[in-house]
Amino acid sequence: MIDYDVFRQFGEAITHLGEMARKVEMPDAERVARAKAVMLAKIDRPMAVDLESCVKCGYCSEACHFHVQTGDPKYTPTRKLDLLRRVYGREVSLLRYVRRLFEREITAGELREWQELVYDSCTECGRCSYACPMGINIARGVNVMREALAAAGLVPDELLAVEQEQDARGSVFGVGARELQGALDKLRASGLDVPLDKPKADVLVLTTVIDILLFQDALIATVKIMNRLGLDWTFRSGGFESANFGLLSGVEDLQRKATRNIIEEAIAIGAKTVIVPECGHSYPALRWDGAAMAGKPLPFEVLAVSEFIGREVQAGRLKLKSAGARKLTYHDACKLGRHGGILDEPRAALRALDVDFRESSPSGEMNWCCGGGAGVFLLNRAAGLRQKAFELKAQQIDATGAESVVMSCGSCRLNFMNGQAQSNWPVKVESLVELVGANLADSL
Amino acid sequence: MSLLELARGPLWTGSVAVFALGVAWRLFALWRIGRKPDLSAPRAAGTAGAAVRTVFTRMLPRPGFRPSATLVTVNPYIYHLGLALIAFGYLPHIEFLRRVAGVSWPALPNAVMYLAAGATIVSLCIALLFRLTDPVLKLISTAGDYFAWVVTMLPLVTGMALIAEPAGGGGDAVRLALHLLSLELLLAWFPFGKLMHAILFVPGRAQIGAFLGRRGVRA
Numbered sequence: 001m002i003d004y005d006v007f008r009q010f011g012e013a014i015t016h017l018g019e020m021a022r023k024v025e026m027p028d029a030e031r032v033a034r035a036k037a038v039m040l041a042k043i044d045r046p047m048a049v050d051l052e053s054c055v056k057c058g059y060c061s062e063a064c065h066f067h068v069q070t071g072d073p074k075y076t077p078t079r080k081l082d083l084l085r086r087v088y089g090r091e092v093s094l095l096r097y098v099r100r101l102f103e104r105e106i107t108a109g110e111l112r113e114w115q116e117l118v119y120d121s122c123t124e125c126g127r128c129s130y131a132c133p134m135g136i137n138i139a140r141g142v143n144v145m146r147e148a149l150a151a152a153g154l155v156p157d158e159l160l161a162v163e164q165e166q167d168a169r170g171s172v173f174g175v176g177a178r179e180l181q182g183a184l185d186k187l188r189a190s191g192l193d194v195p196l197d198k199p200k201a202d203v204l205v206l207t208t209v210i211d212i213l214l215f216q217d218a219l220i221a222t223v224k225i226m227n228r229l230g231l232d233w234t235f236r237s238g239g240f241e242s243a244n245f246g247l248l249s250g251v252e253d254l255q256r257k258a259t260r261n262i263i264e265e266a267i268a269i270g271a272k273t274v275i276v277p278e279c280g281h282s283y284p285a286l287r288w289d290g291a292a293m294a295g296k297p298l299p300f301e302v303l304a305v306s307e308f309i310g311r312e313v314q315a316g317r318l319k320l321k322s323a324g325a326r327k328l329t330y331h332d333a334c335k336l337g338r339h340g341g342i343l344d345e346p347r348a349a350l351r352a353l354d355v356d357f358r359e360s361s362p363s364g365e366m367n368w369c370c371g372g373g374a375g376v377f378l379l380n381r382a383a384g385l386r387q388k389a390f391e392l393k394a395q396q397i398d399a400t401g402a403e404s405v406v407m408s409c410g411s412c413r414l415n416f417m418n419g420q421a422q423s424n425w426p427v428k429v430e431s432l433v434e435l436v437g438a439n440l441a442d443s444l
Numbered sequence: 445m446s447l448l449e450l451a452r453g454p455l456w457t458g459s460v461a462v463f464a465l466g467v468a469w470r471l472f473a474l475w476r477i478g479r480k481p482d483l484s485a486p487r488a489a490g491t492a493g494a495a496v497r498t499v500f501t502r503m504l505p506r507p508g509f510r511p512s513a514t515l516v517t518v519n520p521y522i523y524h525l526g527l528a529l530i531a532f533g534y535l536p537h538i539e540f541l542r543r544v545a546g547v548s549w550p551a552l553p554n555a556v557m558y559l560a561a562g563a564t565i566v567s568l569c570i571a572l573l574f575r576l577t578d579p580v581l582k583l584i585s586t587a588g589d590y591f592a593w594v595v596t597m598l599p600l601v602t603g604m605a606l607i608a609e610p611a612g613g614g615g616d617a618v619r620l621a622l623h624l625l626s627l628e629l630l631l632a633w634f635p636f637g638k639l640m641h642a643i644l645f646v647p648g649r650a651q652i653g654a655f656l657g658r659r660g661v662r663a
Contacts, residue, residue: 042633043477044477044478044479044480045474045475045477045478045479046479046651046655048477049474049647049648049651050602050648052470052474052640052644053641053644053645053648055573055638055641056581056584056585056586056589056638057520057583058578058580058581059509061580062509063509063558067580069628072578073579073580073582073583073584074583076580076583076584078584079584080582092477094469094470094473094636095636102587107453109499129652130506130663131506131509132502133502133503133643133645134502134644134645134648134649135498135502135645135648135649135650135651135652135653136648137651137652137655144598208476257531261559287487288484288659290482290484291482291485292480292482292483292484294483296483296486297483297484297485298485301485307491337661338661339656339659339661340487340661341487341656341659341660341661342659361482361652362507362509364662365656365661365662366506366507366509394478
């Protein structure tokens with residue numbers, strides 16, 4: 001059960017999060033120079049093709065929840081790459097000497113304007129890339145823009161505060177090794193066997209601050225599932241946090257540091273598998289970007305917990321009992337589904353629970369984003385925009401007639417709960433791991 | 445040298461050369477930028493297949509999006525198909541290609557061509573209307589988008605002015621020269637503006653297909 005007092009305290013803490021950020025001051029010329037340096041360093045062949053290919057058809061606007069819900073053309077996804085396009089045009093493209101005569105240099109004022117466009121109003125959900133007839137990977141371009149703005153000292157205060165904390169102390173929202181130890185001690189007191197800091201293990205299980213502070217049932221369920229499968233597994237106090245505020249804020253040095261920390265722990269214990277908890281962006285941070293951060297292929301497999309559970313169910317190693325004839329639907333977190341391919345596994349687990357499963361429309365890779373991913377949930381000034389995007393999500397869920405929506409991403413879950421609280425939305429919000437953990441069959 | 449001789453001679457050769465060299469140069473400029481290898485383990489096999497498939501599947505509107513106005517979806521099909529039919533199905537164009545390149549194929553009936561040309565011109569006008577009035581398109585459009593529209597429209601308009609001319613030559617030399625000149629403008633501009641999308645759609649779609657395919661997602 002979720003402690004709603006903790007949820008409210010968490011929401012209250014977020015409203016003051018920005019006050020903890022140490023502002024990054026620098027002259028405007030330096031901001032522009034730094035942003036451009038990042039953009040130029042990140043423009044590779046695929047991105048150059050993307051930047052040259054846009055035919056300005058505007059289809060991407062139809063795919064974006066922020067544009068669809070507001071009708072404001074400034075949120076058109078391809079427009080979010082305009083500064084990148086200009087830097088490319090003036091500095092890299094074939095006609096750069098000619099284009100410099102017609103296209104202006106980017107300015108610090110534009111970088112400030114773009115802060116809202118690439119942080120507040122883009123969850124990097126990637127839905128626009130599916131609408132694009134040219135196949136432009138707009139989400140990747142937006143992430144490069146975040147990195148450029150981060151280099152220019154223009155990360156929104158809330159993300160900056162958490163990024164600075166994770167960089168300086170290695171903790172997120174004040175949760176470090178000691179807080180993990182405390183949370184696991186409570187689990188042990190309830191009779192659970194929870195391995196921590198085993199020197200060797202086949203499976204390294206990560207967790208995240210949200211599960212330690214708020215979604216403790218997800219943490220408990222994960223422990224139960226791992227124990228039920230009889231795996232040789234452990235948490236590691238030196239590398240448990242999967243959340244990566246380097247990735248979310250656009251600070252690659254921190255992204256690398258946080259990712260390498262996990263990789264080193266996994267290698268140290270000889271892990272063959274690393275399981276990422278219900279935290280959307282943590283999956284791409286390790287699964288897709290991890291090897292680049294390490295500079296070499298990872299010597300272990302990375303699985304999202306929903307992917308892991310689904311595979312164990314599909315293989316017949318994890319038996320579940322009926323969760324009753326409840327009407328359930330599933331929300332695919334963008335980083336897991338659309339950009340991760342984890343679509344079948346969670347559904348396999350839900351079907352094994354013998355519930356009245358109802359697919360939403362659209363679903364899978366075309367699912368609507370909840371509006372809170374990629375750190376948008378933490379941005380106070382984005383609250384109104386986020387809620388508008390959530391209303392679209394709620395309509396999609398309502399159309400299924402489901403009484404409960406299941407997901408496997410803590411950020412989505414927080415955003416759903418927040419949206420629910422603001423609009424008295426009656427649908428129950430559940431975690432896949434919790435649901436599975438609560439319905440393990442009595443015997444294997 | 446008359447205007448027609450100029451258009452048929454050095455300007456034609458020049459525009460074709462600019463087109464061919466420009467396209468090759470632009471593609472080479474993109475290729476030489478390079479990329480880092482993706483060191484992550486693929487989640488699914490068949491990346492190459494996904495890349496090829498996506499080049500074709502992106503020709504169709506994808507289910508799952510909010511339905512736009514039907515005209516917005518249908519209109520680009522009309523002018524893309526119309527342009528292809530007119531360029532490669534009209535007898536005088538095939539004759540022209542036979543003379544300059546030595547290749548030919550059966551032509552479509554003139555009536556079909558006139559219908560295609562009419563539909564394409566109307567369709568391009570509607571596309572311009574959308575670009576000038578739709579808030580999203582107005583905001584994201586640049587001078588290059590409008591110029592591309594002009595250089596696409598000019599060969600159609602100058603070509604329609606030749607419909608009444610006798611087949612096999614002997615008609616108004618100035619009208620024919622203007623038609624050729626408009627085509628030469630299109631060819632010469634092609635590598636440097638958005639018209640290049642007629643080639644870039646292949647690598648663009650292929651790379652998103654490969655990117656998503658190795659993650660096991662249907663692109």
